[in-house]
Amino acid sequence: QVHLVESGGALVKPGGSLRLSCAASGFPFSDYYMIWIRQAPGKGLEWVSYISGSDALTNYAHSVQGRFSVSRDNAKNSLYLQMKSLRVDDTATYYCARSVWGTPPDFWGQGTLVTVSP
Amino acid sequence: QSALTQPRSVSGSPGQSVTISCTGTSSDVGGYNYVSWYQQHPGKAPKLVISDVNTRPSGVSNRFSGSKSGNTASLTISGLQVEDEADYYCCSYAGTSTSVLFGGGTTLTVL
Numbered sequence: 640q641v642h643l644v645e646s647g648g649a650l651v652k653p654g655g656s657l658r659l660s661c662a663a664s665g666f667p668f669s670d671y672y673m674i675w676i677r678q679a680p681g682k683g684l685e686w687v688s689y690i691s692g693s694d695a696l697t698n699y700a701h702s703v704q705g706r707f708s709v710s711r712d713n714a715k716n717s718l719y720l721q722m723k724s725l726r727v728d729d730t731a732t733y734y735c736a737r738s739v740w741g742t743p744p745d746f747w748g749q750g751t752l753v754t755v756s757p
Numbered sequence: 758q759s760a761l762t763q764p765r766s767v768s769g770s771p772g773q774s775v776t777i778s779c780t781g782t783s784s785d786v787g788g789y790n791y792v793s794w795y796q797q798h799p800g801k802a803p804k805l806v807i808s809d810v811n812t813r814p815s816g817v818s819n820r821f822s823g824s825k826s827g828n829t830a831s832l833t834i835s836g837l838q839v840e841d842e843a844d845y846y847c848c849s850y851a852g853t854s855t856s857v858l859f860g861g862g863t864t865l866t867v868l
Contacts, residue, residue, distance in 0.1 A: 674856065683760070684795075684803065684846055684859040698856060734802060741856045743793035743848040745814070747802045 641665040641746040643735050648751030655725050655755070661718040661735030661748055669693070669713040672738040675720050677731035678750075687733070688720065689741050703729075725755045761786065761847055761860035768866040774835040777863045779847030780828060785858050787828035791850035794823060794832045797862075798843045806845075807832060834865070842867045
C-alpha cells in the first residue's frame with residue numbers, strides 16, 4: 640500500500656538550513672506530483688510547494704519563495720525539501736503528500752517536526 | 758490567495774448529523790470539482806475522507822458525504838459517533854500557480 644515517511648526535522652536556529660526527505664513506496668512514484676504541506680503548532684494546514692512527476696514543474700507558496708527548494712529523485716523514490724534562511728514562523732510539522740496533477744492530495748506521511756528557535 | 762472559509766467549530770450528539778461548510782471563490786472551489794476533505798485527530802496526520810467533491814475513498818464510512826453548490830462545498834457526517842470528534846479541513850485545487858488552498862479547519866465536538 641502507499642507509504643510516505645518523512646525525515647530530517649530538527650531544532651535549528653533562525654537563519655539556518657535544513658533538508659527534509661520523504662521516502663515513498665507502494666505506488667509508481669514518478670507518475671505522481673508530490674506536495675509539501677506544513678502545519679504550525681495548533682494551527683491549520685498550509686501548502687508549501689509542489690513538484691511534478693518528471694520534476695519539470697515546481698511551485699512555492701509566497702511565504703517560502705526564494706528560501707525553499709523542492710526536488711525529487713525518482714530512481715530512489717524520494718522527495719526532498721531544502722530549506723534555507725529559516726525563520727521562527729517556519730516552525731511546523733512538515734508533511735509530504737501524494738497528488739494527482741497537483742490536485743488535493745490523497746495520501747500523507749506522518750510528518751516531521753521543524754523547530755526554528757534562537 | 759486567502760484560505761478557504763470554514764466555521765471554527767461545530768457540534769452534535771451521537772446519532773445526529775452535522776454539516777461543515779467551506780467557502781471559496783470562483784477561482785478555487787467554484788471553478789473546479791477538486792475539493793477534498795480531511796479528518797485529523799490530535800497528533801496524527803490528516804486522513805482523506807472525501808475527494809473530488811463527493812467521492813469516498815475505499816475504507817471510509819458511508820456516513821461521510823460531500824457536495825458543492827457554487828463557491829461553497831460541504832461535508833456532512835451522519836449518524837455521529839464519538840470517534841468522529843476531530844478537526845476537519847477542506848482543500849480545493851486553485852490552478853497551477855497556487856496548486857491547492859486549505860480551509861482554516863473546523864473542530865467537531867461530539868457531545
